[in-house]
Amino acid sequence: MSLESTMQPINKDDDVVLAVKDLFLEFDNFDSHVTALHGLNFTIRRGEILGLVGESGCGKSLTSLSSIKLLPKNAKITGGEIQLAGTSITHLPEKAMKRLRGNTISMIFQEPMTALNPLIPVGKQIEESLILHKKISRAKRRQRVIELLQSVGIPEPEARYHQFPYELSGGMRQRIMIAMALACDPKLIIADEPTTALDVTIQSQILDLIKDIRERYQTSILIITHDLGVVADVADKVAVMYAGHIVEIATVHELYDHPSHPYTKGLLNSIPDLTTDYEGELDSIKGSVPDLSALPAGCPFQDRCKNVSEKCRVQNPQLAPTGHADHFVACWHPIGDETIGK
Amino acid sequence: MKYIGRRILQAIIAMLGVSTIVFFILHLSGDPVKLMAPQDASAKDIAVLRHELGLDQPLGTQYLHFIGNIFKGDLGYSYIQNVPVINIIASRFPYTLDLALGALILSLFFGISIGLLSAIFRGKWIEKVLMPIILIGQSMPAFWTGILLIMFLSVHLHLFPSSGVGGIKSLILPSITLASLSTATIARMTRSSVIDQLDQDYVRTAYSKGVGKGRLLVRHIFRNSAIPIITIVGLEIANLLGGAVITETIFAWPGLGQLTIQSISSRDFPLVQAIVLLGSAIFIGVNLITDLLYAKVDPRIKLGRDAS
Ligand SMILES: Nc1ncnc2c1ncn2[C@@H]1O[C@H](COP(=O)(O)OP(=O)(O)OP(=O)(O)O)[C@@H](O)[C@H]1O
Ligand SMILES: [Mg+2]
Numbered sequence: 315m316s317l318e319s320t321m322q323p324i325n326k327d328d329d330v331v332l333a334v335k336d337l338f339l340e341f342d343n344f345d346s347h348v349t350a351l352h353g354l355n356f357t358i359r360r361g362e363i364l365g366l367v368g369e370s371g372c373g374k375s376l377t378s379l380s381s382i383k384l385l386p387k388n389a390k391i392t393g394g395e396i397q398l399a400g401t402s403i404t405h406l407p408e409k410a411m412k413r414l415r416g417n418t419i420s421m422i423f424q425e426p427m428t429a430l431n432p433l434i435p436v437g438k439q440i441e442e443s444l445i446l447h448k449k450i451s452r453a454k455r456r457q458r459v460i461e462l463l464q465s466v467g468i469p470e471p472e473a474r475y476h477q478f479p480y481e482l483s484g485g486m487r488q489r490i491m492i493a494m495a496l497a498c499d500p501k502l503i504i505a506d507e508p509t510t511a512l513d514v515t516i517q518s519q520i521l522d523l524i525k526d527i528r529e530r531y532q533t534s535i536l537i538i539t540h541d542l543g544v545v546a547d548v549a550d551k552v553a554v555m556y557a558g559h560i561v562e563i564a565t566v567h568e569l570y571d572h573p574s575h576p577y578t579k580g581l582l583n584s585i586p587d588l589t590t591d592y593e594g595e596l597d598s599i600k601g602s603v604p605d606l607s608a609l610p611a612g613c614p615f616q617d618r619c620k621n622v623s624e625k626c627r628v629q630n631p632q633l634a635p636t637g638h639a640d641h642f643v644a645c646w647h648p649i650g651d652e653t654i655g656k
Numbered sequence: 657m658k659y660i661g662r663r664i665l666q667a668i669i670a671m672l673g674v675s676t677i678v679f680f681i682l683h684l685s686g687d688p689v690k691l692m693a694p695q696d697a698s699a700k701d702i703a704v705l706r707h708e709l710g711l712d713q714p715l716g717t718q719y720l721h722f723i724g725n726i727f728k729g730d731l732g733y734s735y736i737q738n739v740p741v742i743n744i745i746a747s748r749f750p751y752t753l754d755l756a757l758g759a760l761i762l763s764l765f766f767g768i769s770i771g772l773l774s775a776i777f778r779g780k781w782i783e784k785v786l787m788p789i790i791l792i793g794q795s796m797p798a799f800w801t802g803i804l805l806i807m808f809l810s811v812h813l814h815l816f817p818s819s820g821v822g823g824i825k826s827l828i829l830p831s832i833t834l835a836s837l838s839t840a841t842i843a844r845m846t847r848s849s850v851i852d853q854l855d856q857d858y859v860r861t862a863y864s865k866g867v868g869k870g871r872l873l874v875r876h877i878f879r880n881s882a883i884p885i886i887t888i889v890g891l892e893i894a895n896l897l898g899g900a901v902i903t904e905t906i907f908a909w910p911g912l913g914q915l916t917i918q919s920i921s922s923r924d925f926p927l928v929q930a931i932v933l934l935g936s937a938i939f940i941g942v943n944l945i946t947d948l949l950y951a952k953v954d955p956r957i958k959l960g961r962d963a964s
Contacts, residue, residue, distance in 0.1 A: 384863055416865035423864075428857035433879045433954060442875075443865045480956050494865065 331399055331501045331534040332358040332381060332419075338393035339376055339385070339558075348607045350376055352558045352614075353394065355633060358502065361532040363524075365549030365566070367542060367581070369603050372555040374538045378504045381536070382419050383411045399501050417447040420495040424507040426487035430479040436490045437463070437475030443497040462493040465530075466523060485516035492523060499531065506538045521548050542581060546570060551640070554578045557604055557614040560633060564641035572650060574636050574643040576619050613646065621647040659951055659958045667944045672723075674936040679722050682925055683715065709735070722929075731933070732926035734919075741930040744915070751821065752911035755903070756896035758831030763838035763892065768885070770839070771846025776873070778851060786843075793840035802833040802906040819908040830907040834900050838892045845888040849881035856880070882953050890946035894939040899931075 339351035351373050358364045366374050379385050381396060383403060395404045399418055403411060420443070423429040431439060437459050444455045456475075463471035466489040479487055488508065495503050505524065509517040525548055527533055539545060545552050546566060553563040554575065562575040573579040601618040610616060613626040625646050633642040689706045697705075706712045710721065725732065731741045774786040809829060810818040817826045853859070854877065862876050899912030912931065919927040951957045 382864060384860065412866045412868055414866070415863065416867075421861075421864040423857065423861060425857055429861045431858040431862070431876050431880070432956070434876070442862075442867065446866045446871075478955050491861075494861075 328400070329359045330357050330397070331360055331362075332536065333397040334377070334381070334394070335397070336394035337377075337380065337391065337396060339373075339380060340390050340392045341386075341388050342390055343388055346607060349392075349609075350389070350558050350606055351380070352630075353632075354560050356553050356560060356563060358534045358536060360501070360534055361528060362551065363528055363535045363537060363549045365545035365552045366536060366538045366555060367540060367545055367552060368555035370540065371603060371606075373558045374540075374555055375506055377555070378421070378506050378536060378538055381502075381504060382415055382421055383408075384415075384421075413447070416443040416500075417498045418500055419502045419504065420498070420500045422488070422491045422495050422503060422505040422508045424510050426484055426491055426511065427479075429491060430487060432479055435476045435478055436482065436487075437477075440490065440494045440497055443494060447498045458497070459493075462496055463490075466490075466493045466496070467519075468493070483516075484512055485519065488512060488516075488520055489523065492520075492527070496527065496531070496533075500533065502534045502536065503527075504536045504538070507540075508537065509544060510539070510541070517544075518547075524548055554581065557609060558606060559614055559630075559644060561615065561645065562641075562643045563633065564636075564638070568638055568641045572636075572638060572641070574641065574648040574650060575615075575645045576621055576647075576649060577615050579649055580618075613644075615645075623647065660948060663944055663947045667940050670940050671937060674940070675723060675726060675933060676719070678929055678932045678936075679719055680715075682929060683718070726933070731930040734924050734927045736922050736924045736927075741927045744927060745912070745930055745934060748910060748912050748915045751909060752897065752899050752904075752913065754827055755830055755834060755900065755909060755911055756893070758827050759834035759838060759896055759900075760893060762831055762835035763842055764889065766835070767839045767842025768846050770843040771885075772850060772873070774843070775847045775850035775854065776869070790840045790843045790847075793836045794844070796836060798833055798837065798900070798902045799906060801836050802829070802903060805829045805833060806906075819906075821910065826907075830900075830903050830909055833906070834896065834903045838896070841892060842885070842888060846881070846885050849884040850877055853877045853881045879953060883950055886946050886949050886953070890942045894942040897938045897942075898935040 334354050334356050337351055337354040338349065341348045341350055354377060356364065366377060368374055376385070376389065379389075380391060381398070383406070385391075391404060395402055397403070398414060401414075403414070406414075430436065437456075440459045440462055441455050444450065444458060448455075450458070459475060460471045463474055468474050468486065468489055474482075474486075479490070482490065491508075495505075508524070509520050512520060521544060524535060524537070528535055535548075537545070537548060549566050551563065551565050552569045553560050554569075554577065555561070556577050562569065562573070562578045564572075564574075569578065570582065573582055604610065604614060604617065610627070612628050612630055613619070613622075614630070616622045616626045619626065623646065629646075631644045631646050633644045635641065636643050636648060689702055689709065689711060693702050693705055703712070710718060713721075729742075733739065734741050734744055737744065770786050770790060774783040774790075777783050806818045806829065809815045816829050818829075820826060850873075858876065859872065862872050867876070899914075899916055901913040901917060903909065904911045904913035905917070912934075915927075916931050918924075919931060
């Protein structure tokens with residue numbers, strides 16, 4: 315049973331802001347083809363925050379860059395579909411895609427130090443989205459930028475408008491990035507590791523701001539992180555990625571209370587303050603992520619899994635309902651499922 | 657302000673240093689009186705001449721005198737022509753200026769456009785055509801370029817005069833000759849600087865806002881890649897204004913380059929001194945201007961952070 319047949323038909327649902335359907339992505343180099351994304355399926359609804367977690371190199375950034383069509387030159391979408399606010403963007407020409415970027419969908423990056431242009435005043439950088447997408451007067455634009463600066467918690471916005479990135483702290487710069495992403499009131503914001511480069515105290519302020527934005531504007535947010543603590547804090551739903559696959563997807567509480575994939579459970583065990591819930595019987599995952607160019611047949615996690623069986627080595631499990639509401643897992647032997655023999 | 661003041665002070669010190677070095681090196685390099693005096697001059701005649709030129713004074717006194725005169729704007733008389741060297745230079749400089757301007761306009765236009773295009777179309781056929789052109793421009797010596805141009809465009813096709821001065825037409829071949837090397841240098845610097853910027857994170861941010869290629873170049877890349885380009889253009893300007901010895905010789909162009917050769921071979925101390933000083937002043941002046949431009953382009957530089 316596939317994910318889409320168990321959920322509402324996605325393209326008929328006005329509430330779905332991003333729908334990714336069976337997405338395949340390949341790298342085409344001179345000497346090799348590497349499939350980096352293997353049939354991803356997920357949706358994000360209006361006002362929903364989806365967390366995308368997984369180890370480094372599992373394809374989180376590629377997933378987000380596919381959604382805004384800013385992939386590296388050698389990457390190619392080879393199957394499936396991406397729908398943004400009801401429009402299929404999989405084969406949308408670049409010219410049309412440009413109109414959506416910064417307008418319907420926008421992005422916040424990890425490094426606020428380098429993601430801003432060092433030689434343009436920050437106010438002007440925020441204003442650029444408005445110049446590109448909104449036909450409003452200069453004075454109105456200025457006013458909107460000041461409002462945006464205020465709404466992301468930047469004091470003295472009039473003075474900040476003219477400052478350069480080097481004059482601001484890391485946290486302030488990330489707020490500028492957020493104001494920039496918000497400028498045209500987008501339906502979806504993608505935040506790729508938005509807090510990784512920041513101090514812990516600043517991190518939680520930024521996460522609060524992200525939650526606040528969702529409350530105020532009902533913006534949908536795709537937040538990428540390798541930090542399950544961050545996800546627990548902000549997200550409604552979590553998708554766990556492993557080697558280019560989504561192996562489990564569920565609401566935050568469901569996932570933390572009943573992790574179903576052995577990989578998810580291993581990830582949860584690797585967070586110190588959550589392990590107590592699991593009585594320490596499981597140690598964190600052994601081994602390392604397999605090379606994407608040499609994935610084994612069958613389940614990508616087989617070589618690190620304790621519950622591995624013959625079937626796992628032959629057939630790749632697809633996402634399927636676990637029986638709990640809104641909880642899907644791609645595993646032949648999910649945890650807590652006694653009906654499937656080991 | 658502090659930045660500007662510091663740079664100006666540095667320029668003055670550099671100028672003083674150059675004057676000192678020029679003075680001593682020239683005085684160590686040979687005796688002009690022996691060259692100037694007629695073959696059959698007596699020892700007494702030579703002593704008189706030496707006294708008239710002030711060359712019998714102690715070196716220290718001569719030096720102080722020399723520096724003092726520079727401040728007064730007096731660079732002395734030519735030993736050979738017996739007129740103020742300032743006048744000689746003033747009569748030649750306009751030719752060098754014309755040639756330098758001609759070459760600069762060509763090399764700025766072609767250097768920057770070739771550099772930009774080959775950066776934007778990296779890996780495409782446009783780059784594959786442009787890169788060899790840059791390479792040729794860079795590896796052809798001026799005398800070779802000059803001779804080829806004369807052969808084809810003036811001897812065979814009679815489009816331009818082969819040498820001498822006479823209107824804008826006579827300026828074209830020497831300008832192209834002189835520009836070919838600068839064009840290649842500017843193009844290479846532009847290309848690498850732009851490519852460098854295209855890899856920066858802020859470029860991805862700009863794309864994520866819906867910025868297109870054209871706007872990206874004009875609004876984002878241009879300013880960020882300007883500093884290395886300004887540096888190299890500054891050096892080229894200084895070189896061009898200093899006089900192009902080879903090009904001027906090929907085209908019989910009466911600029912500073914020719915004058916330099918003549919003054920050195922006749923040991924005309926004051927004239928050589930003045931030419932070298934002028935060259936250094938141009939170099940230091942252009943450098944000062946580029947430094948001030950850096951601060952205009954990049955606000956971080958005023959705070960004393962390094963440009964690089
Ligand atoms: N331009 C490229 N050419 C070839 N392979 C690439 C390229 N970019 C990424 N990859 C590969 O694609 C895989 C997924 O990369 P991605 O950047 O999406 O990982 P990620 O999950 O975001 O990791 P991280 O947490 O380190 O950011 C990686 O294994 C990487 O090696
Ligand atoms: Mg990433």
